[in-house]
Structures are given as structure tokens and as C-alpha cells.
Amino acid sequence: MLETMYEHNGVGLAGPQVGIAKRIFVALETKKDEAPADDRPPPVTTEEKRERWGVINEHVIINPIISNIEGQAYDIEGCLSIPGLYVEDVERHFSLTLAYQDTKGAKKTLKTKGHFARVIQHETDHLDGVLFLDRLNPEDKRLFMNEHRKDLAEMQREAKAFLKDLQNQIQPPKIS
Numbered sequence: 407m408l409e410t411m412y413e414h415n416g417v418g419l420a421g422p423q424v425g426i427a428k429r430i431f432v433a434l435e436t437k438k439d440e441a442p443a444d445d446r447p448p449p450v451t452t453e454e455k456r457e458r459w460g461v462i463n464e465h466v467i468i469n470p471i472i473s474n475i476e477g478q479a480y481d482i483e484g485c486l487s488i489p490g491l492y493v494e495d496v497e498r499h500f501s502l503t504l505a506y507q508d509t510k511g512a513k514k515t516l517k518t519k520g521h522f523a524r525v526i527q528h529e530t531d532h533l534d535g536v537l538f539l540d541r542l543n544p545e546d547k548r549l550f551m552n553e554h555r556k557d558l559a560e561m562q563r564e565a566k567a568f569l570k571d572l573q574n575q576i577q578p579p580k581i582s
């Protein structure tokens with residue numbers, strides 16, 4: 407999952423986005439909150455991305471539970487499930503506590519705020535079938551859907567074709 411995430415320039419990726427029906431996501435904790443603007447060409451390798459994005463930690467989060475939410479924050483958000491489309495000023499809680507299990511099943515807790523808290527909320531939403539578009543107020547969501555109707559329809563067609571392909575692959579051969 408981490409490789410897929412880096413490959414598509416994501417800072418988080420949830421199981422359901424890649425056909426894993428489990429409450430798991432990967433997420434990067436970065437120094438993005440203080441990252442300066444950058445004129446260099448975009449990074450290519452995972453190693454370059456780690457360095458450029460200021461990755462502090464690569465988290466694998468299982469069975470997340472968010473609590474102690476505080477404050478509001480507004481920032482731009484995109485999603486690997488609808489690549490290339492972004493919304494400014496998506497509202498999220500500013501800080502939170504996250505209880506989860508690591509890959510060995512050990513129970514952990516972390517407290518965080520700012521960008522990483524946003525990533526955690528976005529990815530936890532995926533586990534509940536919620537997209538960041540669903541977090542917009544109805545009017546903003548309607549505007550967004552209207553503006554990107556063609557792109558979204560195209561993505562839906564591709565997703566359906568992908569699933570059909572997957573189904574064909576797992577179907578047992580016909581006995582005639």
C-alpha cells in the first residue's frame with residue numbers, strides 16, 4: 407500500500423481504495439505545515455518524495471478510533487480515488503487523538519494536529535465509505551459536481567470497467 411501511495415503522489419491511502427475490505431490505512435506524517443514553496447522539478451522516486459515532502463513517519467493504522475477532536479481547520483484536499491480534482495477550504499477538526507493497532511496488533515495512541523490530523527480524518531472517512539466531497543456543505547458539493555461532471559463520469563466508467571475486469575479474472579472457467 408505504501409508503494410502504491412507514493413507512486414500516485416498520495417500522503418494517505420485506505421484499504422477500500424485498493425480492494426482491501428479491512429479497516430486499515432497508510433498515512434504520512436510530514437513537515438508540510440512548514441514546507442517552503444519549491445521551484446525544483448517534481449520528485450520522481452520514493453526516496454526523493456520522502457525527502458522533498460519532509461516525511462517524518464510512515465504510519466500503518468489499523469482499526470482507527472478518533473477522539474478528543476478540537477478546533478476547525480480549512481485547507482485544500484484531493485483524493486487518489488478522484489485523481490486531479492481538488493477542493494480548497496475543506497473543513498476538518500484541527501486536532502485529535504487517534505487510538506489504533508499497529509501491524510503487530512499492539513494498541514497505540516497518538517495525538518496530532520494540523521496536516522497529519524487532516525490526513526487521518528480523510529483516511530478514516532474512507533473506511534466508512536465517506537469521500538471528502540461528502541464533507542462539503544450541500545451547495546459547495548453541488549457546485550463541485552456540476553463543474554466536474556464530465557471528469558467524474560469518466561472516472562466512474564473506468565472504475566466500473568476495472569471492477570468488471572477483476573470479476574472476469576476471478577470467475578471460474580465455464581464448463582461446456
Ligand SMILES: [Zn+2]
Nearest residue numbers: 484485486487
Ligand atoms: Zn482519499
